[in-house]
Amino acid sequence: MIRRYGESVKPGQRYKRRPGVYAVLLSGDSILTTFQESPAPEFQLPGGGIDPGEHPVAALHREVFEETGWRIGNIRHLGTFRRFCFMPEYDFWAEKLCQVYLARPIRPHGPPTEAGHTAVWLPVTEALGLLGNAGDRAMLTYALGLPA
Template identity: 30%
Template structure:
C-alpha cells in the first residue's frame, strides 16, 4: 500500500459475481474534490489556461481543488475560485456530484455554479494558470468541441451545465 495526503493505493481481494475472486487495484482520495462553473451576468465563463505536467498538455479548465479536512465542499470551492482567479464568489449553488472513476476509485467531485463574483485582485496562487479569462458561451462550446477543454472534471462540469442543467432549469 502507498498513502499520502493526496492518494492511497492498494491491491484488494474482490469477489465479482459470476467471475469469482480477483486482485483489484483501489485508489482512494483522502479529500473531496470540487469544481465550479463560474458565470457572469453577460453569460461568460471564467476559465483558466494552464499546463498539466503529468500529461504535458495545455488547456482550459474551470477553477477546482480539494476540500480541506472538515471543510464544506461549497466553502472549499469558494476559497479555490478566489485563490486561483482573484474573483470572490457571491453565490455558490450545487450543480452536480459524481464519481469520477467508479471502477477503481472513491474519487468524488462536487461541482458548483458560482455567480455574482467580485474582483479582489490578482490570484493568490500564480502557479495555477498562465491566463484567466472571461470567455463567451459560444467560444466555450467551440473550445470544448476543439478538444481544448480536455480536463475531465472541467469537461464534465461545463457539459453538464450547458446541457442537462440548463434544460432542467429552463423547463
C-alpha cells in the same frame, strides 16, 4: 449513482479518494475558467480538493479565489461526478469525487494566488470544446440547459 467521466478504473490499481469542489462561473455568454500550465496545459473549471474538516462551500470560495483571484456569490449545487486519474503533482492515483456548483463571479481581487494558474474568460461556446475533462464539459452543458 454518481456518473463517471474519463478513464476507466484500472484493475488492481489502488486509488485515493479525493473530494473536491468546482465552479461554473457564468456571466452573460462567458465563463470564468482557470488555465493550468502543468502538469499538462489545460482549461479547467476553477476548484480543487477539500481540506480535512473544511466545509465544501468554504473550500469552493478558497479554491476559486486561489485559481482566479475572484470572489463569488449566489452559490447552488449543480451535480457531482467521479474521475479516476493519476495526479502527478501529488504522485498518486485518485478517485476524484467532484462536486460542482453554479456561482456568480462577483469581483476580482487581483491575480490568482496559486502558481501556474491564470484566470481566463471564455465564450461558453468555446469553453464547451476547450475544457480539459469530460466531467467539466458535462457540467457546463447541464448548467446551460443544453442536451447532453
